[in-house]
Amino acid sequence: MSSTSPATEPEQNTELAVEQAAVADLYRRLDANREHAVYRFKQALAMPAINPQALGEREAAASFQTQRITALDAAEHGLVIGRLDREEQPQPLYIGRVGLPADDPGGDPALVDWRAPASRPFYTATPFRPEGVVRRRHIRTRGRTVSAVNDEVLSIDAATAGDGPALTGEAALMAALTAERTGRMTDIVATIQAEQDAIIRSDARGVLVVQGGPGTGKTAVALHRAAYLLYTHRERLGRSGLLVVGPTPTFLSYIADVLPSLGETGVLLAGLGQLRPGLDARGTESPETAEVKGRLAMVDVLTAAVRDRQTLGRGVRELVIDGVRISLRPADLTRARTAGRRASRQHNLGRPAFARAVADLVTERYVGRIGADVRGGETLLDRRDVDALRSEVLGDPAVRRLVDELWPTLTPEELVGDLLTSADRIRRATKNWTDEDRALLLRTDGTAWTPADVPLLEEADELLGYDDSAERAAEARRQRRERAEAQDTLDMLHGSRSTDLEDDEEGEELTAGDLLDAESLAARNAEVDYRTTAERAAADRTWTFGHVVVDEAQELSAMTWRLLVRRCPTRSMTVVGDLAQTGSLAGAQAWGEALRPSVGDAHWRLAELTVNYRTPAEIMAVAAAVLEAGGAQTAAPRSVRSTGVPPTQEKVAEAELPGRVAEVAAELAGLGGTVAVIVPPSRLAATLDAVRSELPAAQAGADADSRRAPVVLVPGEAKGLEFDSVVLVDPCAVLAEGVRGYSDLYVALTRSTQRLAVVHPGELPEELSGLVPV
Numbered sequence: 001m002s003s004t005s006p007a008t009e010p011e012q013n014t015e016l017a018v019e020q021a022a023v024a025d026l027y028r029r030l031d032a033n034r035e036h037a038v039y040r041f042k043q044a045l046a047m048p049a050i051n052p053q054a055l056g057e058r059e060a061a062a063s064f065q066t067q068r069i070t071a072l073d074a075a076e077h078g079l080v081i082g083r084l085d086r087e088e089q090p091q092p093l094y095i096g097r098v099g100l101p102a103d104d105p106g107g108d109p110a111l112v113d114w115r116a117p118a119s120r121p122f123y124t125a126t127p128f129r130p131e132g133v134v135r136r137r138h139i140r141t142r143g144r145t146v147s148a149v150n151d152e153v154l155s156i157d158a159a160t161a162g163d164g165p166a167l168t169g170e171a172a173l174m175a176a177l178t179a180e181r182t183g184r185m186t187d188i189v190a191t192i193q194a195e196q197d198a199i200i201r202s203d204a205r206g207v208l209v210v211q212g213g214p215g216t217g218k219t220a221v222a223l224h225r226a227a228y229l230l231y232t233h234r235e236r237l238g239r240s241g242l243l244v245v246g247p248t249p250t251f252l253s254y255i256a257d258v259l260p261s262l263g264e265t266g267v268l269l270a271g272l273g274q275l276r277p278g279l280d281a282r283g284t285e286s287p288e289t290a291e292v293k294g295r296l297a298m299v300d301v302l303t304a305a306v307r308d309r310q311t312l313g314r315g316v317r318e319l320v321i322d323g324v325r326i327s328l329r330p331a332d333l334t335r336a337r338t339a340g341r342r343a344s345r346q347h348n349l350g351r352p353a354f355a356r357a358v359a360d361l362v363t364e365r366y367v368g369r370i371g372a373d374v375r376g377g378e379t380l381l382d383r384r385d386v387d388a389l390r391s392e393v394l395g396d397p398a399v400r401r402l403v404d405e406l407w408p409t410l411t412p413e414e415l416v417g418d419l420l421t422s423a424d425r426i427r428r429a430t431k432n433w434t435d436e437d438r439a440l441l442l443r444t445d446g447t448a449w450t451p452a453d454v455p456l457l458e459e460a461d462e463l464l465g466y467d468d469s470a471e472r473a474a475e476a477r478r479q480r481r482e483r484a485e486a487q488d489t490l491d492m493l494h495g496s497r498s499t500d501l502e503d504d505e506e507g508e509e510l511t512a513g514d515l516l517d518a519e520s521l522a523a524r525n526a527e528v529d530y531r532t533t534a535e536r537a538a539a540d541r542t543w544t545f546g547h548v549v550v551d552e553a554q555e556l557s558a559m560t561w562r563l564l565v566r567r568c569p570t571r572s573m574t575v576v577g578d579l580a581q582t583g584s585l586a587g588a589q590a591w592g593e594a595l596r597p598s599v600g601d602a603h604w605r606l607a608e609l610t611v612n613y614r615t616p617a618e619i620m621a622v623a624a625a626v627l628e629a630g631g632a633q634t635a636a637p638r639s640v641r642s643t644g645v646p647p648t649q650e651k652v653a654e655a656e657l658p659g660r661v662a663e664v665a666a667e668l669a670g671l672g673g674t675v676a677v678i679v680p681p682s683r684l685a686a687t688l689d690a691v692r693s694e695l696p697a698a699q700a701g702a703d704a705d706s707r708r709a710p711v712v713l714v715p716g717e718a719k720g721l722e723f724d725s726v727v728l729v730d731p732c733a734v735l736a737e738g739v740r741g742y743s744d745l746y747v748a749l750t751r752s753t754q755r756l757a758v759v760h761p762g763e764l765p766e767e768l769s770g771l772v773p774v
């Protein structure tokens, strides 16, 4: 590995002074760039929008400058990350959060954006592959003041020193890893490691699956990759948008600061319950029900449920039109239904054809009854009469009622809601299913939508379609009206021009009509959509994203994968997760199996992360034993640091358990930093009560925020999060109560960055024998 060059104190001071001067200069440039961007922004706003094109240019220029100002603002904290000294290059290259131009446009920039290709060696150069770098310097700052510099000399001599994992910028990395947690994830641009950098900069095409154990930086890497892709494909992703999917709202608030701190604000973050615009599905249900709803077989169930709504019944239907009784036999209606199904594979779009076919039938019968020429049996009505009659029949209330009954217009909510609340409908839609599975599908309590319902509603959208012909016709009418009004305005202006001009002057007078035609005047008056790409995407169900990032992807069901691929048909995705942490029954056991049905075998590639940056080695040793006992196929990641503090265990009597847990939580809270108490679900209420008696502000549930107070969570809620101290309660119950008990225990054990205390009433699982009794 590379070495940190030993420096005497005076040398250190000189280096600090050198970097202070450089950093001060870069901050001056940041200020100047910001001022310039604000000036250009104001200038853009002042641009006269004389036609739609100018209006568009003005909006584009203003939005470009807004983005630049946001990025420059975000770079204020920790602007400069470090510098590279390169072979045969007299000037060092400074690396930072944003790029800043130099005075001489022909040379290196004054500061290179961390995402630019020139920055890459800062993360990847090693003594064995120095990439032209002789020294890498990490610069740490507090405010605008340089607080430390750490050098690595990339020489082969240095390469033989040390035997730990090859780390980039070890001192800066260790400082970041041992820092107290704030309850919010922070960015890692200053200390990205080589294996992480390779993933961050990997090609945007196809599905990149990142498998890594707890604490290997999957979330961090996924978010930095999002920032990298936005930088590299700014224009394309600026238009199509980037979606980040996380498991829960708590997790999303935990990661919410990272992209803005990297200057990226236009990304849509959504939990699994928020993937349908306009819906925040927070209902709960049993893991078994969620698993059934997540199966791909639900596509067939929903298809059958739609067909079940096109049922014609067995008897003859009688209608009375203008006093004339008309009978429709099942065979007649079957023909009409075939016409509807042929017209569209989507239920709502097939309905007009069904309605027309019914109207045709009724008209035919009606004409047969009233128009028959008694002499020759031919109809007395001509074609025009018959057409007029057909339109009337279509609008006849009796016909409309029949069509509504036999082929109702359906919303996805109606289709899925009616299905899940009717045992009969479920039975009819689930051929060959067991009664147990059918019973799981039946919603017996409450009406709240759950995250597992979201893909069903989206699938229903596809099956039902949305008949927007009326809206399109209204929009066309609106546009015609606006053009006509604009033309009137122009005519009026033309009519009112001055009439006392001499003949030869008349030709020189410009009228509004010479500058604008009715179409562009109407367009100028049309409302401009000022929403950002992310806002527009959030409101539009048919939006397709340029890239999708999925975190904790091991939890996704087959139906959710289907939904995501529909949202990102190009399959440009970054998918990060850990098969050893799968907690849901519908989740993945193998990436290939999970991805095959929706993504396809040829469209994904695997990358792995192997180093754990969160959990100290002492805790990880215990967690690794649990991983092995659970029969996981993946190896435990190697911890990058140890604290010298062993994780502890304490056995207490059942009756004293909640009280003792509360005391331990309070002791750990006294040490500072964030604290979580992780409990099996059956102990949640009692533990929360007890913890609140010691720590009244303690929080629990989906909105628990460890920034404010200690939190009490079940393992599933703790997924993806981390805390300085963790109290784990009754691990035997965690194993017994989880549908994947070993995964839950593994997750719970790997949340701590510093201290872990296990408190239990009975025996400990054998795998936890590495814990030290207190």
Ligand SMILES: Nc1ncnc2c1ncn2[C@@H]1O[C@H](COP(=O)(O)OP(=O)(O)OP(=O)(O)O)[C@@H](O)[C@H]1O
Pocket (backbone or CB within 6 Å): 173, 176, 177, 186, 187, 188, 191, 192, 193, 196, 212, 213, 214, 215, 216, 217, 218, 219, 220, 221, 578, 581, 613, 614, 719, 720, 721, 722, 750
């Ligand atoms: N290169 C790095 N420099 C500094 N900190 C890092 C680095 N990589 C990861 N970390 C830190 O390690 C911790 C764990 O990272 P992260 O939460 O991304 O891991 P994960 O693989 O998603 O974990 P889990 O599977 O448990 O969700 C975070 O605090 C993160 O900031």
